[in-house]
Amino acid sequence: MKETTKKKESCIVLALDFPFHSPEKRDELLAKTQDVLEQVHAYVCAVKINHHLVLPLGTFDGVQKLVTQTHKKGLLAIMDCKANDIGATNQVIAEYYYAAGFDALIANPFVGWEEGLKPIFDTARRYQRGVLLLAYMSHKGANEGYGQTTYDKKTDTKTVQYVSFAKKALKWDADGVVVGATYPGKIREIHKILGENIPIYSPGIGAQGGVAEAALKAGASYLIVGRDITLGQNPGEAAKRLCSGIRHTR
Ligand code: XMP
Helix, strand or coil: CHHHHHHHCCCEEEECCCCCCCHHHHHHHHHHHHHHHHHHHHHCCEEEECHHHHHHHHHHHHHHHHHHHHHHCCCEEEEEEEECCCHHHHHHHHHHHHHCCCCEEEECHHHCHHHHHHHHHHHHHHHCCEEEEEEECCCCCHHHHCCCEEEECCCCEEEEHHHHHHHHHHHHCCCEEEECCCCHHHHHHHHHHHCCCCCEEEECECCCCECHHHHHHHCCCEEEECHHHHCCCCHHHHHHHHHHHHHHHC
């Protein structure tokens, strides 16, 4: 990611999200997605794909084509599956996404380590790929889970959930941590814990109300941007504008 960011002079991760297309229009959706990627690739360092495309296009049909196109443009591909199941299932999920060519996937630390995320990290290391962990999501309800105060009986200490997730990211040697751009204060707090060891990826710019410059100043390394680019009249122009607008902030 560091190398690509330097080469492309962009820290933007394009979230390839589009509104619902009826199943008969899957070819149209794939063509539209490929077209947006062609228009935007010069202004981003990676592409993030999630259920928006896996569900209609299928992992080894349409989505793999997009991963190949992404790699051909010199960009990295991230699967935002927010893996969140028991270890045995998580491992199979990770194997499929890495086999499809994804360079990293996003996982949810709420499931814990043993028989939870450990199998994902083991699989990632075997394939030499990455794992990014959620720490504080970008939506309003994030506080109900990621913002809870937890109590550890053994040590008689209280910790805020996202602080504990940031510490786990260090302990588990995660490759990145996701913190919503809608909460720059949380980015700052989490960045203090992670230091320069683990980069912060920040979604929620524009459509969700987050501000790119504020997220970067607070310590985010990468900005995840979807609708502000993909839904505009001219996605290439939108990405270019965002990219040049933040160049001086980094
Ligand atoms: P927009 O259109 O709001 O899209 O720019 C944001 C993209 O990022 C995803 N998203 C998240 N992914 N943790 C994540 O791992 C988050 O807190 C988070 N918030 C948004 C969202 O699914 C979309 O693809």
